[in-house]
Amino acid sequence: xxxxxxxxxxxxxVLQTIRRIxxxxxxxxxxxLFQLLxxxxxxxxxARKLDKKYTIDANHVDNRLASGYSRLIGRxxxxxxxxxxxxxxxxxxxxTVKFLLRKLRISSEMFIGVAIDDExxxxxHTWVNVGEFTVVGGVNSxxxxxxxxxxxxxxxx
Numbered sequence: 526x527x528x529x530x531x532x533x534x535x536x537x538x539v540l541q542t543i544r545r546i547x548x549x550x551x552x553x554x555x556x557x558l559f560q561l562l563x564x565x566x567x568x569x570x571x572a573r574k575l576d577k578k579y580t581i582d583a584n585h586v587d588n589r590l591a592s593g594y595s596r597l598i599g600r601x602x603x604x605x606x607x608x609x610x611x612x613x614x615x616x617x618x619x620x621t622v623k624f625l626l627r628k629l630r631i632s633s634e635m636f637i638g639v640a641i642d643d644e645x646x647x648x649x650h651t652w653v654n655v656g657e658f659t660v661v662g663g664v665n666s667x668x669x670x671x672x673x674x675x676x677x678x679x680x681x682x
Contacts, residue, residue, distance in 0.1 A: 552605050552621060556613045559620040575623065575635065575676040591631045591655060598625050599653075599660035615662050619651040622661045627678060631655060634677045636662075638670025 537545065562571060602621050606613035619635050626633045635653045642648065650670050652662020659666065 549601060549605060552601055553609065555621045555624060556602070556606055556609050556617055557611065559617045560611050560613060562620075563616060592658065594629055595626060595631055595633070595655040595658065595660045598622055602661055615651045618661045619653050622653045623676070626653070626655065630680045632679045633660070634675055636666070636672050637674040638666065638672045640670045
């Protein structure tokens with residue numbers, strides 16, 4: 526006797542596939558744009574734009590959707606960053622994620638942290654959180670790096 530399963534198919538429709546491919550192309554271009562920005566423009570110029578307070582009280586995404594969107598964005602940015610012909614390190618990825626989250630009006634925090642390892646070697650790292658979830662930059666980043674700057678966007682109901 527065969528059991529019937531109620532599992533939904535995880536196959537994407539043609540329209541969903543086209544949307545994901547289009548979104549992947551946009552992410553690829555944004556990673557390139559932000560890499561170029563980092564190479565050409567001093568950090569303090571675009572840090573001003575990051576430091577602007579984005580507090581908007583209407584038309585924001587609810588928490589469940591925000592969580593889903595932020596996870597999708599994080600996965601896509603991380604995966605596409607691995608295949609770019611230029612180095613798409615943590616700052617490039619964080620700027621891309623921050624840009625996309627702002628466009629979707631999802632509250633987030635971008636952290637810039639520093640650390641000194643056992644060999645007295647200095648390192649810096651950037652990561653983005655939506656609530657307690659780390660979208661990009663590594664789950665344990667807050668434990669490994671001392672936070673030097675937080676760029677926070679809040680979208681209130």
